[in-house]
Amino acid sequence: MSQTNETTPAAAPASADARPGDTPQALARETDLARALAAATDRVPRVLSIAGTDPTGGAGLQADLKSFAAMGAYGMGVVTALVAQNTQGVRGVHTPPQSFLEEQLCSVSDDVEIDAVKIGMLGSADTVETVRRWLSDVRPPLVVFDPVMVASSGDRLLDDDAEAAVRGLVPLADLVTPNIPELAVLTGGAPARTWAEARRQAEDLAASAGVVVLLKGGHLEGEDANDAVVRADAITEVPGERIDTKNTHGTGCSLSSAMAALGAWGLTWEDALPRAKGWLTDALRAADALNVGRGHGPVDHGVRTRHLARPSSWAREQWDACADVRAASSQGRFVTRLAAGTLERARFEWYLAQDLLYLDEYARALASLAAVAPTRRAQAFWARASQECLEVEAALHLSHAREGSPEAAPMTRAYTDHLLAVSARGSYAELAAAVLPCFWLYQAVGEELAEAARPEHPYVDWLATYGTDEFRESTRVAIELTDEAAGHAGPEERSRMAAAFRRSMELERDFFDAPCDALLEPQPLPQR
Incomplete structure (x- = not known):
């Protein structure tokens, strides 16, 4: 098995500014990709989120749309569940009829050419099946699946039938982005406690489902928060620092959405991850200043575009x-x-x-x-x-x-x-x-x-x-x-x-x- 180590968190697509510590090779790659994206501005990617809602804007569909915009893509949204929640927890969930979910999906795909789809909260086996049928009919060019199955508290969010349906949807994705507990559910094991264990589970899932896995180390202990793109025959690791903040609500939604948008721009997953991770690290670093809610607040999706409101430094x-x-x-x-x-x-x-x-x-x-x-x-x-x-x-x-x-x-x-x-x-x-x-x-x-x-x-x-x-x-x-x-x-x-x-x-x-x-x-x- 070959392994590549990415070491340079990069800027959002619109910027190729050098940072201290950047290697000449990394800077050259950044510049080439930035030029490629700039040349493609006549084809802004259209990315669809299929997810539940968050009225406070930190997770779910609202976070997806913010992440798409931060990566320069045009965002669209189909609602799978209306969730009454805030930074302190979920109060209730209302699931629309499956016929209405299907009507939402078809109303978008009948009219708009979709460049990528990001799938988040599905909630039930029936919802998974409705989305699966639509994917099979429409066949979007790129699908990123964030399998929302386990809450941050460790509680399972789906019943056995829904979990089985989610496992069946994984092979239809190009990139699947589970957190550590969700990775364990998908592979039938216990949650990994070390990076090495998590890597082995991600390798097993990549090989068995025939997908690329975004391995996220945020749930592991330690000062580092590494991520990796895991294929059946290669792993690309991106080191990262753990930001000391309680305001981490929606990080999984946001990272997978950023990857979907960057993938729609034409970047490989290996090139997309340092950019998405660098942006999310900045968003976590700025999260405390938002002062949204009294619980676990959201990250600052707009941290890199704040200069538009304050043009002078x-x-x-x-x-x-x-x-x-x-x-x-x-x-x-x-x-x-x-x-x-x-x-x-x-x-x-x-x-x-x-x-x-x-x-x-x-x-x-x-x-x-x-x-x-x-x-x-x-x-x-x-x-x-x-x-x-x-x-x-x-x-x-x-x-x-x-x-x-x-x-x-x-x-x-x-x-x-x-x-x-x-x-x-x-x-x-x-x-x-x-x-x-x-x-x-x-x-x-x-x-x-x-x-x-x-x-x-x-x-x-x-x-x-x-x-x-x-x-x-x-x-x-x-x-x-x-x-x-x-x-x-x-x-x-x-x-x-x-x-x-x-x-x-x-x-x-x-x-x-x-x-x-x-x-x-x-x-x-x-x-x-």
Whole structure:
């Protein structure tokens, strides 16, 4: 048996933006697929959900339609059961007559060319049979079956006849997406307790039913939440992180619906799963901010389209609001003299010495940020930035600075005290906003200085550092992570973020100006 390991959760079809950690091969695949989808915009797939309802919108037909839209498909819906439920549980179920279910199905297929079908809650043997007859007559090109058989509590939802009917429907599907308890029912075993056991059950189902199985690890214990596309002769695993939230209502419905939509776009199941899983992980990460219900709430299906309602990023709005500070920084005496190559050596060395003291504390702030970051990606980025502060930038500074350990100037202490104060309050979003100007303003000023980095410039190697693609990419990711934090923050916290951001911008400006205000003995410029 061959096995492929997918490692890169990808963006929704409309985006091929790179993320830190993406391999060149994965990025190339992302770009090719994004271009293929963009070229197919004259044929938006039409995807039909056959499912029960959820009045609170987190699961069932409502979740399916949201998932189709998030994947760029056009969604349609046929109701198998009217369910009175909320985030705390089910209160009642009304099943329409089978003749009306058949009338719904035929009214769609008689008029609309269907590119894919996603089947969810069926509820009874009679309903399964009605859907089976319709599938046999219409023969949709793609069928994804989410066999709703076991509740999250572990309770069986179907009687024996209905379970047998569901087993008989599985071979008519192209992809079947059971959770761990449902996989056990379909294979006649006990629910798997390990990933290896679940894989074996999925392999058995794929071989016996002649279908592709989407194996979902969400019900297993542990920090990881891996998924896999399981064929009779191959397995493609997609690693994933477990998001710490109680708001997981409808995750199974949503993932299978996203797979149906992506399959309708023409993606293979192996290419579709990283995209669907990456989107669902983001939706879980943003779920708590929705505040829907008092029980197990829904995921945020619209997390990746929120920018349509808020076209400007939070960070960009703050950046624009600080245009006066930015102008004062780039036009200040230190930056203009440094660009011209006329800055005295004593003032440059004084600046580097103070910046070294600052970088020590800034690295601690970045390490604190990594410790409270909500995602592995954010943790890794802030931790790496902290390490680079101490190693790469400090080494460059030391190559120019004199030996000795000067005391921190008042300006340096003011800046580091600000970062420490924000860090002490413990808000990830506020601290991200506070550290961002050291990336962004440095990059903006640095790019201006890099243009002046002619070979004969006395500080050419230092100037060139801040105009590099690496520093520009780090700034982009820092902006993106801060925007994500702002998206999950409430109005009061965003107000504190804005205050922390502007204060850091002002302190960066004053830090640039401080060397020209210091009383220093003149020294000649270094010769090159």
